[in-house]
Amino acid sequence: MARTSGSHSEITGPRLRAAAQALFARHGYAAVSMRRIAAEVGVQAGALYNYIPDKQGLLFELMKSHLDELLAAWQTLPKGVGARDALEAFTRFHVRFHLDRPDAVFIAYMELRNLDPANFRAIEALRRRYETVLEDILRQGAAEGAFDVADSKHAAFAVIAMLTGVTTWYRDEGRLSRAEVEDLYWSMVRKAVSA
Amino acid sequence: MARTSGSHSEITGPRLRAAAQALFARHGYAAVSMRRIAAEVGVQAGALYNYIPDKQGLLFELMKSHLDELLAAWQTLPKGVGARDALEAFTRFHVRFHLDRPDAVFIAYMELRNLDPANFRAIEALRRRYETVLEDILRQGAAEGAFDVADSKHAAFAVIAMLTGVTTWYRDEGRLSRAEVEDLYWSMVRKAVSA
DNA sequence: GTCTATAGCGAGATAGAC
DNA sequence: GTCTATCTCGCTATAGAC
Known part of the structure; x- marks a missing residue:
């Protein structure tokens, strides 16, 4: 089964949680933007919403x-x-x-x-x-x-x-x-x- | 000495610090806006900058x-x-x-x-x-x-x-x-x- | 599943009238 | 000292192409 290029469901989810955890701990939830988390994961901000409601x-x-x-x-x-x-x-x-x-x-x-x-x-x-x-x-x-x-x-x-x-x-x-x-x-x- | 109407330097400063302390404690520094603090004090946001640098x-x-x-x-x-x-x-x-x-x-x-x-x-x-x-x-x-x-x-x-x-x-x-x-x-x- | 683009909003801070 | 108005920026979240 070929997978669409740029599709990484198995790794982006864990990477999202890991990046958010590190950034929230360091700077605080309110001070960390979704863009910052996305940059750490290596995707655009919009892509994060495939894994979380908000x-x-x-x-x-x-x-x-x-x-x-x-x-x-x-x-x-x-x-x-x-x-x-x-x-x-x-x-x-x-x-x-x-x-x-x-x-x-x-x-x-x-x-x-x-x-x-x-x-x-x-x-x-x-x-x-x-x-x-x-x-x-x-x-x-x-x-x-x-x-x-x-x-x-x-x-x-x-x-x-x-x-x-x-x-x-x-x-x-x-x-x-x-x-x-x-x-x-x-x-x-x-x-x-x-x- | 007449004082300009709307001039309250002796009380706005302490009220600003009190309001900021209560709001920062309750919601966190990053989650509290200057507008929210100003509303608590009873002035507009711009007026706060007479008392604090930022x-x-x-x-x-x-x-x-x-x-x-x-x-x-x-x-x-x-x-x-x-x-x-x-x-x-x-x-x-x-x-x-x-x-x-x-x-x-x-x-x-x-x-x-x-x-x-x-x-x-x-x-x-x-x-x-x-x-x-x-x-x-x-x-x-x-x-x-x-x-x-x-x-x-x-x-x-x-x-x-x-x-x-x-x-x-x-x-x-x-x-x-x-x-x-x-x-x-x-x-x-x-x-x-x-x- | 990720991208680009953007809607819609609110933020911090400043300018100038009064 | 406070006001109104505004500049500039960044935010969350969504839409639609690929």
Whole structure:
């Protein structure tokens, strides 16, 4: 089957998402034009609309697929039984997952304001599900007496904020290895919730 | 001294900064137009340029004055002598200061990407000075044996990220008082760096 | 599936009257 | 100091040829 010259459906879609993710993370959704994305992909702006409904739909798909992947990755992770082991697993998973996807993380946290109301609600629900994972671990550990956490929900917010902050300073060329970064955060999280 | 009708230099300037701060925090710098700010102030867009050189200068002034105020407020705070007391003072100060200025905080963290290179360097230097305050407290405490912190710099990043996260969930109408929120964060910070 | 061309709109910033 | 009017530019999104 001959294919029309200039037809690249299998590669333009992924390239579009990759270019948009990189540009949105670097400059912000509102500051990046469709023309700029198209130039990065190597097509004209109009051609992008074969793959997305509009710019807003592109942002939503990037954020939704990131959070879907985050939840799926956690659920398939082999875990121990006790709350302490679960907390260590969560801490190391969160640091590792976020360091592997700095652009997607940046967008998921910074571009909530630019979502349409309906899209915002969908993304917030996914984020809330992830926060609840940690909240449940902390609550279980507190019930077992392994942790001293008066307010599981707000403690979960605090821990997630601390862990996610790693993306603002970590660089692969830096002094610390990823394993050392995991250890550093696990040490602080373990003590912060300890009895 | 008669004043020209329609002349309001003393109030338009502050109103411009207040309107810009609220709108930038809510919708993002790139998504807010000068016309929208002018409408909020109650003047035409052209009149704004009597007070600012351009939109970029407006953003820079908002961010710089916020960080100047942050550093000045810390420096005039009465403090104890030991590292433990200094850490508690810093924690409570940071939470209180940030809860009082949610819009300014939001802009200072989210709009770095939209600063011109020279402006970015100036803002980053101020932020770095503030991080160093906490870093020095942690280093001193580690030297005294009061804290167990292997890496003062990255521990400071982690603590600041955790504390600043309070602005993402705290609401005045919520269940917790500000004093309770301060206590919650101080409890976690104290343990996280404890020996 | 991609192209060129463009409709339709709103942006930042300036000029000059009052 | 603020107004109206406007310059110039870039934006999202679509239409229709290939």
